[in-house]
Amino acid sequence: MIRRVLTTALAAVLLAGCTPGAEKQPPEDLTGPAATLRVLAGSELADMEPILADAAKATGVTVDLEFTGSLEGAEKVAAGAAYDAVWFSSNRYLEMEPAAKSRLGPSERIMSSPVVLGLRASTAARLGWANRAVTWSEIAAAASRRDFTFAMTDPAASNTGFSTLVAVASAIDGSGRALDAAAIERVSEPVNGFFTAHALTAGSSDWLAGEFVARNRELDGLFTYESSLVALNRAGTLPEQLTIVYPADGVVTADYPLTVLADAPDAARDAHRRLTSWLRGADVQRRIGEDTARRPALPGVPLPAGLPESPVELPFPETRASLRALLTAYNDELRRPSRTVYVLDVSGSMDGDRIRALKAALSGLTGVNTSLTGEFCRFRSREDVVLLPFSQTPQAARSFTVDAADAQPSRDAIRDAIGALQAGGDTAVYDSLIAAYDSLDAAAGRDRFVSIVLMTDGESNQGRDLAAFKDFVARRDGAAVPVFPILFGEAAEQEMTEVAAITRGQTWDARNGDLTRAFCQIRGYQ
Numbered sequence: 001m002i003r004r005v006l007t008t009a010l011a012a013v014l015l016a017g018c019t020p021g022a023e024k025q026p027p028e029d030l031t032g033p034a035a036t037l038r039v040l041a042g043s044e045l046a047d048m049e050p051i052l053a054d055a056a057k058a059t060g061v062t063v064d065l066e067f068t069g070s071l072e073g074a075e076k077v078a079a080g081a082a083y084d085a086v087w088f089s090s091n092r093y094l095e096m097e098p099a100a101k102s103r104l105g106p107s108e109r110i111m112s113s114p115v116v117l118g119l120r121a122s123t124a125a126r127l128g129w130a131n132r133a134v135t136w137s138e139i140a141a142a143a144s145r146r147d148f149t150f151a152m153t154d155p156a157a158s159n160t161g162f163s164t165l166v167a168v169a170s171a172i173d174g175s176g177r178a179l180d181a182a183a184i185e186r187v188s189e190p191v192n193g194f195f196t197a198h199a200l201t202a203g204s205s206d207w208l209a210g211e212f213v214a215r216n217r218e219l220d221g222l223f224t225y226e227s228s229l230v231a232l233n234r235a236g237t238l239p240e241q242l243t244i245v246y247p248a249d250g251v252v253t254a255d256y257p258l259t260v261l262a263d264a265p266d267a268a269r270d271a272h273r274r275l276t277s278w279l280r281g282a283d284v285q286r287r288i289g290e291d292t293a294r295r296p297a298l299p300g301v302p303l304p305a306g307l308p309e310s311p312v313e314l315p316f317p318e319t320r321a322s323l324r325a326l327l328t329a330y331n332d333e334l335r336r337p338s339r340t341v342y343v344l345d346v347s348g349s350m351d352g353d354r355i356r357a358l359k360a361a362l363s364g365l366t367g368v369n370t371s372l373t374g375e376f377c378r379f380r381s382r383e384d385v386v387l388l389p390f391s392q393t394p395q396a397a398r399s400f401t402v403d404a405a406d407a408q409p410s411r412d413a414i415r416d417a418i419g420a421l422q423a424g425g426d427t428a429v430y431d432s433l434i435a436a437y438d439s440l441d442a443a444a445g446r447d448r449f450v451s452i453v454l455m456t457d458g459e460s461n462q463g464r465d466l467a468a469f470k471d472f473v474a475r476r477d478g479a480a481v482p483v484f485p486i487l488f489g490e491a492a493e494q495e496m497t498e499v500a501a502i503t504r505g506q507t508w509d510a511r512n513g514d515l516t517r518a519f520c521q522i523r524g525y526q
Helices: 002-015 044-057 068-077 123-127 136-144 159-173 181-186 188-197 205-214 226-235 266-279 282-290 320-334 353-366 372-376 407-419 427-443 466-475 492-502 514-526
Strands: 035-042 061-068 083-089 104-109 113-120 198-201 223-227 243-247 256-260 338-345 384-390 398-401 449-456 483-487
Touching: 002 398, 035 044, 035 068, 044 061, 044 205, 044 266, 044 282, 061 068, 068 372, 083 353, 104 266, 113 123, 113 226, 113 282, 123 256, 123 427, 136 159, 136 188, 159 181, 159 188, 159 205, 159 223, 181 188, 181 320, 188 198, 188 320, 188 372, 198 205, 205 223, 205 226, 223 449, 226 243, 226 483, 266 282, 282 483, 320 372, 338 353, 338 427, 338 466, 353 398, 353 407, 372 514, 384 407, 384 427, 427 449, 449 492, 449 514, 466 492, 483 492, 483 514
Parallel strands: 035 061, 035 083, 338 384, 338 449, 449 483
Antiparallel strands: 083 256, 104 256, 113 223, 113 243, 384 398
16 A cells, blocks of 8 residues: 555656656745854855845845865864854865864755866867766876876865865775775875876865966866866856866765854754755755756756766765875875965064064964964975065075975974064065066976965055066066965055956955965965
């Protein structure tokens, strides 16, 4: 009798043109008092804001999103930061931090998106990957030969970069088990070859996608969320469509659990219940797929148009020790090293608290910041670090290369040089930036990520002006070098924004005094 009832019900569903998981359920009561849910979230969720605006109308729950990176978010939650909920690509990072894990409450998956490879259609055709299954070993071998180049975020700053690192290492290891320190050691050589083709790095997936569009003729592809690749194809801003490559041996997927914190008040818990119930409704799930190209969490809701069935899922590291081992190997052995010139304002206005703040923040990159994020934003083995202080003129640059065999003495030497900085004089911002470019040009030909970090607390009042700097950049030969200005004190915001724009960099605002965070976050772009 029970079997007959179930069979009849299933037939009715199929005749209605639905699948069992998506059938209409009795509507849940989503009414309640107006509430604001303070949510710490991954930056890629900015595209959910129009949907969340409609959620507020339907449920009375306004979502206040604050964006941060995966590891930084885990650290904030572990430190007891005051939020009601978290919404990252995954809770895996939080679950590796005992203090963060203890704060996780009820959770609902809202959507998903695997991290995959998008290749220019012509590159995919040239490699013979357009219409066949491709393995990670094939991808790594082609990358090691520089048959293609790719963009990828920094694994210590962004989930897409870490997921790519996990996927290529896990697939090449082939054990089917989560990576541990021994496995990381076994696969280091082929994975190292893979990263020889890594031509653009970034601290966020959104910035990476924007730069890929701007520099598409220099790059063949990028590793990022499937949803981001679909969005790029939909936007029509690329000279050719991207072929999405799903490695046959598996991927790492973001499953976007919206999680209320265990210590959130009852009102926030109720708001979380109403919001997640609305977001998991069949109609909203379809809209999420249509608007963001993410896969539905609700069984039975159709996939967004053109997406294949879910790819094989690779195991994710299970312990903080494994995460640390993988990130340490990446930073110190696997990745392309970088060369960065730090152009540091030591004019008279920096005297006192400001020069002390600069020294403390920059010294945090020398190994004295022992937090989780601090550990992975310190100066890396093999990295070139150039300190170029300036006042009314550029001062003598000091160059350091972090010793691959014993990194800490090199970091200590950098910290000593930082400690010797003294303030005094006027401010020659643009002469000093041009001197930084000269320093990079002198080291041309080395296979490194290059960038300039400019920290200033005021307007330039000596030497060349912004117009002269723009002319210099326009006339300069060679690869583009991004400038990352850090605003501090009375820095000229409009001018610094223009400097970042014309050099393909980004401006960081530390006028609230948080120089340490600014220097650390920029590391994802170096």
